[in-house]
Amino acid sequence: MANKQQPSNCSSCGSGGMCQGRGLVTLKDGVWSNNPLAIQILGICSALAVTNRLENSLVMGAALVFVCVGSNLFVSLLRKVTPHRIRMIAEVAIIATFVIIFDQFLKAFYWDMSKQLGPYVGLIITNCIIMGRAEAFALRNPPLLSIVDGVANGIGYAVVLALIGFFRELLGTGAVMGYVLLDGAWYEPNQLMILAPGAFFAMGIIVAVFNALKGPDVEGKR
Amino acid sequence: MKGSFYTLCYAAVLGGVCALLLTATSNFTGPYKQANAKAEEVLNILSVLGVPFDVDASGERLVEVFNANVREKSQGDMKLYFYRPSGGKAEVVAVEFSGAGLWGPVKGLLSLESDMKTIRGVTFYEHEETPGLGGEISSDWFQGQFVGKTVVDDAGKAGIFIKRGADKSASNEVDAITGATMTCDKIETMLNKTVARIVKGRVENGQ
Incomplete structure (x- = not known):
């Protein structure tokens, strides 16, 4: 059903620009105008939970880019053969596979970080950004464009996470990734920013800034 | 009926492929994870005992230092390190x-x-x-x-x-x-x- 609605004629990728100009639009959508975190407010559980350090945020962002690209690619490749009734189960199976692969590699080569992130890497399986992109985009679009969408949304998520992580770590500890930026001599680290409420404040401010910069919502024009 | 059969086959194949991928990953990362775990166990014991060691030492080196300095002994269900x-x-x-x-x-x-x-x-x-x-x-x-x-x-x-x-x-x-x-x-x-x-x-x- 989904593949009948396929709007684009993107099969001729490679001749001109990426996917006949839709690539850039898709990229911009995911990173900016339809940012999964700041505009759609999706997947904020992990965004609130792991962002007390910039490093954690970056690794989490990388995880999401990897999983989103992988799941979008395979959901898109399989979109014509997947039975409609079990498509969501199939999507979750694909997503879970990528998440566990990432988690295993983290455990093998980046042990300390894996311990810091604890269960949150595994919880990417339930991240609604990834499921949402598979359902809303990859099921209806060709593989290459779906990869672009995966990258775009992954980066959109990672950038917001990095911003939150940067400010929370900076204000909460006075240092970022080991570099002291706010000297303890005159700056009293604000514990609140490390704690859960700090995540909500930071998230709220970033959502507000994103929306202010983006201008009035498209819905207003409709 | 035919649709159900296809669905079943699809699910089985997809499940099989995913399982295969995960097994391969697990096998590939297994030795690294084990080495990490062993090195970390030894590192934990060495640091908590205050045994001097080089912080940049490799996992294997840590195991050597451990074997040379620390004595293990079981006492009831506890494992003691001296x-x-x-x-x-x-x-x-x-x-x-x-x-x-x-x-x-x-x-x-x-x-x-x-x-x-x-x-x-x-x-x-x-x-x-x-x-x-x-x-x-x-x-x-x-x-x-x-x-x-x-x-x-x-x-x-x-x-x-x-x-x-x-x-x-x-x-x-x-x-x-x-x-x-x-x-x-x-x-x-x-x-x-x-x-x-x-x-x-x-x-x-x-x-």
Whole structure:
């Protein structure tokens, strides 16, 4: 059903620009105008939970880019053969596979970080950004464009996470990734920013800034 | 009917491929994870015992240092690690402990000086506590607080306390972590149980 609605004629990728100009639009959508975190407010559980350090945020962002690209690619490749009734189960199976692969590699080569992130890497399986992109985009679009969408949304998520992580770590500890930026001599680290409420404040401010910069919502024009 | 059959086949194939991928990943990363785990176990024991080692040393080197310096001994269901510091007369001891944290099991090591009262070091090397909150139990500032404290108070009553606004001069109190009261309570219980077990084991061994 989904593949009948396929709007684009993107099969001729490679001749001109990426996917006949839709690539850039898709990229911009995911990173900016339809940012999964700041505009759609999706997947904020992990965004609130792991962002007390910039490093954690970056690794989490990388995880999401990897999983989103992988799941979008395979959901898109399989979109014509997947039975409609079990498509969501199939999507979750694909997503879970990528998440566990990432988690295993983290455990093998980046042990300390894996311990810091604890269960949150595994919880990417339930991240609604990834499921949402598979359902809303990859099921209806060709593989290459779906990869672009995966990258775009992954980066959109990672950038917001990095911003939150940067400010929370900076204000909460006075240092970022080991570099002291706010000297303890005159700056009293604000514990609140490390704690859960700090995540909500930071998230709220970033959502507000994103929306202010983006201008009035498209819905207003409709 | 035909549709159902196709659906079943599709699900089976997809499931099979995913399982295959995961098995391959697991097999590939297995040795690295094991080496990490072993190196970390050894590293934990070496650090909590205060055995000198090169911080940049490879996992294999750490295992060598461990084998050369540390003596293992089972006592009941406890595994004890003994080490004689250079110049020291008596051996210091480390013991593994574990228990329930807030979100999952917490594992750690407690090391005591040869008087069996003074804490030489504490480390929580495995836990699933919230990063940044309960997860801070594995941070240096938290674990460092324990060094030099005693597991009994000045009157000789057993117990080490993790408190909000602990009295720094008290010999058996350390500061709790803000926002992680439950975790702190649980590890406090864990530590005290461990101390009790060590004492019990020593009494049974007639030491």
